[in-house]
Amino acid sequence: MSIRRTVATTHRVLNQLRHDPRTLALLFIVPPVLITILKYVFQGEKNTFNHIAPMLLGIFPMIMMFLITSIVTLRERTSGTLDRLMTMPISKLDFILGYAIAFSLLGFLQALVSGVVMLDLLHVTVLGGSLPTVIGAVFASFLGTALGLFISAFARSEFQAVQFMPAFLFPQLLTCGLFVARPQMVKLLQWFADIMPLTYSVDAMKRITTNSAWTGMLTRDLIVVGAFGIAALILGSATIRRRE
C-alpha cells in the first residue's frame, strides 16, 4: 500500500466530481430540500418532525453515497480503467481506500450542509448537539460508500446498479425503525433489522437526538456501522481481481 497512490486516487475522484457541478449540486442540495419539505409535511406535528429529521440524516448520506459509488466503480470496472490499473504496480487498497476517503469527505460536507439547515434553519432540537450529529452522518456516508463499492461487483450494467439501491437498501429502510418502532414489528423482521447496518445508523441518530450526553450505546452503534463499512471494503477489494 502507498499513501501517495491512495491520496492520488482520492484526488482523482474528487477532481472528476469537480468537473461535474450538477452532481455536486444535487449531492448538497437534495438532502436539505427533502428535510425542508418534510417539515411542512408534518406542519401540525412538530414533535414527529423533530423525531424523524435527524434519523434521515443517518439515511440520506448512506443512500446517496451508495448510489454514486456503485455507479462510479461500476464504470471503472467496465471502461477499462480498472483493467489498466490492475496491470500497474498498485495495491488494491490504494484504489479502495482512495475511494472511501474521497466519498467520506464528500459525505462530511454533505452532512455539514444538511446539519446546518436542519439545526439552524428548521430549528430541529438535537440534545446531543451538532458535532455528534455530523459524526453520525459521516459514518452513514462511509457505510454507503463501502456498500456501494462492494455491490458494484455484482452489477453488469448501470441499470442493474441503480436497481440494487431499492433491492438492497429499501428492506433496511422499511425495517430500521423509521416508520414503526422495531419492537412492534413481526419477530422475523426484528431479527432482520438486528443484522442490518442501516438500523444502527438510524439508532445512533436517535440516541444523539434524545441524549445530551455521548452514551456507550451510541459508541456501540457507530462501531457497528464502521465495522460493516470496513467489512464491505474488504469484501469489495476481494471482488477486484488481478487475474480474471
Place this chain on the structure above:
Amino acid sequence: METAVKIKNLTIILGGRFKALKNVSLDLPAGKTVGVIGPSGAGKTTLIRGIVGRLHINRGTITVFGEPAGSPDLRKQLSYMTQELSVYPDLTVRENLRYFAIMSGQPRKHVNQTILKSLEAIDMADKAPNLVNSLSGGEKQRVSLAIALIGSPKLLVLDEPTVGLDPVLRGSLWELFARLAGLGHSLIITSHSMDEAERCDDLVLIREGRLIAHSSPAQLRQYTDTKTVEQSFLKLVGEKQ
C-alpha cells in the same frame, strides 16, 4: 536475438468453457514491433491480456523478460492499452496522465516531464488542459495511448491502438512505434488491419484460438507466394479450412 515474451503450450479458457487460446507456443522478440493479427474473435485480446497478467492460465506458461506473466516486478516494466478507452472522460487530459503516472510509480520529480513527453509523442501537448469528454474519438484514443507511453516502459502492449484513426495519424503512430522499437522498447500490437501488419517487424497470425503463422511480413509473403500480407493471410486461412 533477445526474447521479450516466451509462450509455451498456452491454453486459456474464458468463462469456464470457451477455449480462447488452444495450445499456443511462441517466442516474441525484444526490441521489435510485433503485430498480432487475426479476425475478430480470433483470440488476439486474450493473448495480450495473458501477457500482461490479467488472465488465469489454464495450461502452459507465459514468461515475460524471464518472469512469469503477472508477477509484481513486471508491473513496473510494462504498460497496457486496453481496447476500451481506458481513460476518465470527466478529467482533463493532464489530470488523466498525472493520475496514471503516479499509479504506475513514476518518481514525483519526473511526473511533469514524463507527461509532457508522452503528450508530445502523440502530438497533443496543446490539448493538456481540455476535458477528455470534449475531445474527438481519435483524440481520446491518443490520450489512452499517451498513458501507455508514460515512463517509457520496456514492454508496451497495445490493443488496437490505431482503430478509428485517420490514415495520416495512423502513419505517424506507426512511425512512433518503429522509433520506440529502435530505442530498444518491445511492442506487441494487435490489429485487424492488414496494411498495418506490413509495418511490423514480426507477425503473429491467429485464428480461432490457434497460431497459424509467425514470421516477418517479408518471409510470410515469400512463403505463401503472395504480394501482400492480406493475401498471405487469406491463403493460410483457406489452407487450414
